Amino acid sequence: MRRIAPPAALLAVSILMGWFAHRLGLGSVNRPEPGFFPFWICAGLAATSLYLMTRSLRSSPEDEASTESGAVFTLAGYRRVFSVMAGTALFGLLLEFSGFLAATFIFMAFCWLVIDRQSLLRGLLISAVASAAAFALFVKALNVHFPRGLLGF
């Protein structure tokens, strides 16, 4: 299942996007329309995915172990990946609402306290120092514009 899932996902993407491209209009060879190029890219992707699927089905599990990176995903790995993704998404969502400094502090605290399991005091302290340093570097020194948010900074 694991071997066939990635090319199957690619095949699904290519069929879906190819259908959208077809709806945009392919035109003709002497006057290609907006859907022409993506449609043929999707066709190529579908063909490659089918080839990868066929090859995966033909290969033995031993072959797979030698070609792919062993234990690919673990439960702990999933947790960490989705925690990091959630933290990053949270930073994006908080930026507009709470402003750069608060969003950075919350994000840093989330990383060090929730994901890295640092002690509360140390986690909060390094989050505060890191947020202040990032604010000084990006906002004050490099003059990058960030939303001020509800707190005004």
Add this chain to the structure above:
Amino acid sequence: MGDLFANLYFGFSVSLAPHNLLACFMGVFVGTGIGVLPGLGPVATMSLLLPITIKMEPTAAIIIMAGVFYGAMYGGSTTSILLNLPGEASSVVTTLDGYQMARQGRAGPALAICAWGSFIAGTLGVLGITLMAPALAEMAVKIGPPELVALLCLSFLLVIQFSGGSRPRAAASALLGFLLSTVGLDPVESTPRYDFGTFTLMDGVGFAPLVIGLFGISEVLINLEKSEKMEVFKGRIKGLWPTRQDWRDSAPAIGRGSVVGFFMGILPGMGTIVPPFLSYSLERRISKKPEKFGTGVIEGVAGPEAANNSATAGSMIPLLTLGIAPSAAVAVLTAAFLTHGVQPGPLLITEHPAIFWGVVTSMYTGNALLLLLNLPLVGMWARLLTVPYRYLWPMILLFCGIGAYSVSNNPVDVLLMAVFGLLGYTMRKLNYPGAPLVLAFVLGRLFEEKVRQSLVISRGSYETFIAHPLALLAWIASAILLLYPFFTRGRSAPHFPPEEEE
């Protein structure tokens, strides 16, 4: 020749202006730092710098980005020698003999020959650009859409061939990159495509969220899984001046590595990873004591280090003359040019001579600065290695978020970056290389535009693609590349590390 000196003089007058010199120093300093630290490669770092350099003058912005690119090659070797862990994928080979030298108490000469070899090769590479780029740019002006389509096809096939690992997976990755490049307004008729009714996607997928996610975030996720503690070389680094014998052993290797690296760097797909491997095997093949390789021979350090540095210079040639990025790092440079409204390619030298000659000459200055940064300050870079990764990764994630947000001040880009981070992580886990995706994404719109232009101009005749000798030559080379696996079936393909960390 007189013109060349006049151009160089003009270039130096631009690159030695205080703000450009400062940009060069900042670029090579940051480049060395990220090269030393395993965990953030030059591709992700250059993408992070993209929004920060938007407000800078174009020449300074490109100088700083280029500085990060070739500076990382210098820094990568320090980690390889002191830690037995390559700071960059391009320094993998350096670990073989470099770390052994460090264990034998010869870390100083190994680091010194790396720095000198990199300096000599980098300078020779830039000399190669200076001599070749203007002539190639003059030739490239005459290239029409059908020839460009053929050359781009050849480039994509080379990238697929040499990206490391399975070719079909690399092809799937490149096709996904093409597909992502079609999101947004169509380049000919400005019809929205795949925008799903959102304004964010109508502008297309942002380059910064894509590259930062694919390389930066995925790198953090992969590194977080590695639980092993890094063993840093504890001995005192001494003897930072190679002996006369070291020089005698290394000089020919540096010369050969420079030539191999420069010419391999020009070819798309080679990047800076393949040339050091080729240089190492060349040195071993012609050595009188091949069995000693891997036990701490200085030629095994000098050749590959020279090769990866001259490859950075070589890889600038397709960008500066044709506007084609041969590697993921150069693709970020392409984005930097485009962000500043400058189209890299054959007209760059005539339309923006200050940028062209300023950037080229800054590379001479940058190489000299790197020598100063890497030899006397090697102790400082070694101390940087003692910072635990658990304190670094949240900062790297924060920089990634800031980089993605500040290109267009859109929080959706941070979410997109997270999505591409997940995609990059999954791709790396499943051995799908990321470099073909990025290159196809960057060159996809140009490719589509030229394909459609060629078809419209020729009124739908496919013959236009083979009507020109250059195009025909490129198609023949592409056909050979496509058929190559059938002739070599049964033989194991050379394995190079994936390009992600390039």
